[in-house]
Amino acid sequence: MADGVALERDLRLIGTRVIRHDARDKVVAATAYAGDWAMPGMLHAVVVRSPYASARIRALDTKRAAAMPGVATIMIASDVPRNTLWTDIPGQTTEVGPLRARLHVLAEDRIRHQGEPIALVAAETEGQARDAAEAVVVEYEPLPGVFDPAAALAPDAPRVHDEGNLLAHWRVSRGDVAAGFARADVVVEGEYVTQHVDSAYLEPESGVAWIDSDGVVTIRLSTQVIEHFRDVAEVLALPQNRVRIIGTYLGGGFGGKEDVTVEVYLGLLAWQTKRPVKMVWSRQESLLSRAKRHPYRMRYRTGALRTGEIVAQEVELLGDSGGYAYLSALVLLYSTVTASGPYRLPAASVDARVAYTNNPPTSAMRGFGAMQVVFGYESQMDRVARGLGMSPLEVRRINALRRGDALPVGQVMETHVAVPELIDRAWSALGEPTPPRAPHVKVGRGIACNLQPYGRIVWLHDWSSAWVGFEMDGSLVVRSGAPDVGGGQASSLCQIAAEVLGVPIEQVSVHIADSALTPLAGTTTASRQLYMSGNAVLKASRELREQLLAAAARMLDVDAASVDMIDNTVRAGDGRSLTLVELLRGCARMGVPRSHLGVYHAPAGEPVDLEKGSGKVFPDYTFGCHAAEVEVDVETGRVTVLKLAAAHDVGRAINPQSVEGQIQGGAVQGLGYALMEEVVLDQGINLTTSFASYLIPSAGDVPDVDPLVVESGEGLGPFGARGIGEPPIAPPAAAVANAIEDATGVRITRLPITPERVARALGLVEE
């Protein structure tokens, strides 16, 4: 089912550069994003947040604020029916044990991070809401805080939560690591530090809520997870079928809209006031309060033989969860499983911990823990190569996983692992070396490979559903709960349905992301949507096709196996035909349904005890290799990336233009991580709450990324596709660091690689 369609003809649409229907709307600004929505009588809402990172609320007075002009309501914790939010793995109902985390909707008495929400204000205008928010009086008692995970794990550290600051601890162990190191010819060690970064989507968190005529709390918002309607229902103590989330086309998600953002607040305020309510976060508020990517401190020790073969690796990871857990335990699990990279290791151990601090909370972000560790393992691979006097490409080729090899956690690679081809493609795409353009500039090259899981953890029993149906005139409707974050998720579903049902793609209309009206499809995260919802649409389309062709066979009085539907026509082997419309009319007469609901269940597995057990954790992985050529100004430390070639095995490119776009966009986001993005904190206070201080790459900062699409065909997604949303973001940082070492001989082990960091490594800075 998950492999290529067995159609008796060549594919017409899959693999073609389809112009996406949503792109047409977007070039004329016709797309109604979540903030582009107004309802009669709509109120505007803002959140009152703590300026302190660690404090107790001594007093809270909303009287003066509530009396201000235009204020409709002010809500605090005691006004919330059930003030607890569970960050369950979104959309799942399976027991997930320690991966379940809790936080308050509004703070009750304890503040654990700057920006923690305390009150909600709704007023006639946004200006009035902000004026009233400023008039809410909160008396704080600042408390000692802890701002570094290592310090948080010290015995006398201030407790962020009563149960202690260690949130999660995962271990993987395989083989005899000590024996491995003992026989190694070379042992290299490194400590790598990565930073907090922000999703920094262009569209801030936004939404509008209202109560519709059925009493259903309806929230139209920018989200990667419409299943949060359940969270809103729980908080409001309403039945889950009385809350509806309509997911709009997002102006970017990147994991930052995976947790709840504005929906619970909007639901509360709409429910309280019985009026429509709008909330749009400013950029400042988004940068201040939205969860960040986990920073890690990583220690790697790698042992290799003279032949280049790695014989042992020991990894320690320490992550920062900030004030609340959110998805930290799961992110850490991804890091633990992928910490050794796409390599065959006879002996490996990983010891990974994540601790609470009073820093901003950290949660999902593109790459989800499998990203940060690439900086660790790919820096190590180059160190091993230098230690052995071998080519960095060769060391990777020698150690790359192959079909039948296992990761340290025991998961066996069931498909071809294209790492050697990806290395060759990426490296040769760099072409002729660029000569240094001036005496103060050095040029170097480096590569980095990665593996990124796609699809959810197998014991979460992931599934997705989709409905496909013909109207009487032959136009096709696809309904899927899948949110579209901008990566063409919705368009791919149209492409798949049109392919199977033999209609032009312009004839397909798709409705997505409505928890009341579209079959649920799970989250647009984990690079899972093409895999899961693509397969759901594929399944629904195939099953519908079978139904319709059986009816056509009856109408034409031929064997069902001899009919096919293509280009709005049903053709029999003997040359006779029916138009699609005639077929559909015939189906109506015969009582044959013209639509079908398909449910795709991902192959499930048993939970794996990472430490003692061994087995499959993720359905599959996408492999990649990036090659970078950089120029280093050896007087100022400034790094310019001249070329970046990014190769990924995508299994099959459903829409090659979309795949290239994902690779280019992800890689540039990765370059931002590598060179300039950093949430700067001072005792938990965020100093980078504007786009003037939190820097994301502009067109002038990055080269054109050369996207190299390899299609080995063995993905679990429709037509053999693999997930490509996340993989491209991870390799650039290591590729750039490796290129800098090639150019200058210095190794940067801390991100971002700012000019000052390079200048210091070069010994240029005198105190």
Add this chain to the structure above:
Amino acid sequence: MRVSLHINRRARAVDVEPSSTLLDVLRDTLGIFDVKEGCGEGVCGACTVLLDGRPVSSCLVLAPTAAHRAIVTVRGLEDDGELHPLQQAFLRHGAVQCGFCTPGMLLTGLAFIERHPGADREALRHAIEGNLCRCTGYAKILDALEDYARESKRG
């Protein structure tokens, strides 16, 4: 106060608070959602409009100061329902993903190419440095702009 705004070749008289920005008036008063708020400080470019032919951040223009000046937003590019060739180029080259930066990119690119027909890729790259995009990595946007710049020199 009453202000006359000329938007996409049409004069509109609106009542505005002096403390509202052109962005606010376009979106909240006139329902023109072509302009987006991405940062509130003129860095991201999502709110770009052309003011007398030049790109400005509508989030940094107080509504009264926009009176009597020619304002162009993306919906002003279409001609009788036909997409502008630059819009078509964006579609052809896959230059649109989430689309939030797209209106700003189109207007900025268009204004630049009108002043510099046949501009090369590096000049175009520099021209859109002030428009942030988080999805595309800029390459396909530059492909579209380069294509249109070439066309515009011929035509």
Add this chain to the structure above:
Amino acid sequence: MHAFDYVAPRSLDEALGVLAEHGEEAKVLAGGQSLIPLLNYRLAKPRVVVDINGLPLDGLSVAKGRLRLGALTRHAALEESLELARYCPVLREAAALIGNVRVRTLGTLGGSLTYADPAGELPMVMLALDAELAIAGHAGRRTVAAGDFFTGPLTTALAADELLIGVEIPMTRDMGGAVEEVSRRAGDFAIVAATALVRVDRRGRVDDARLAFAGVGPKPVRIAAAEELLVGSEPTSDRIAEAADAARAAVAPEADAFVSAAYRRLLVGVLARRALARAAARALAVH
């Protein structure tokens, strides 16, 4: 943003009258590129905003060996000016580095100078050019040398009831100039910026040298020690290197959360050398 009264005076006297009446509670609106972000973020809450865009304060003229620029001259106009390309290319080079294209469409010379960002390009260039700033107030007009105008971070010698109406720059026609800067991202604020201007006589010896920096302290600075070192000799790379060392020794940069003082000092030396080398090359090309 918080509500305010809006006034768009038609004459300079009218504008000055409003400022005299409201003092600190009034904010002047020119290009808006620095003021309106503060209003959007509710960091500034003026009672009155005085829109001076209707005043006749733009324009560029050259007379009697001096270049006059109105305070409302937009950065884009500086960037595109053919007269500036001829008479003062270094100012054009600096204007092209300011912000992004949208900032340059509306942002003004006067706005930049009165905002006095310690990392700003235009305050630094005015210092290097020995510009004189023309100020109008209720009490009359006065002129302040650039060196006296910038008094601290985001602070100037301008009183609350005064307006900057223009600048006057002594011509630097035979001087070669260059602006160098390092920023963390294309179009971002400079970490450190340098402006160098050099003139050589017919024997190839420097007879006028200017070296100014932004981003090295609370206000832009001129490095007299470096300038004195250069005058009287040929601008060889050794001489330039000595001048760069003098600049490094003369500055007292401060650290912030993003960049250390020591790194700024490093950049001073490197950018001094590069700016002086380019300026000298251009100066030599004049002959």
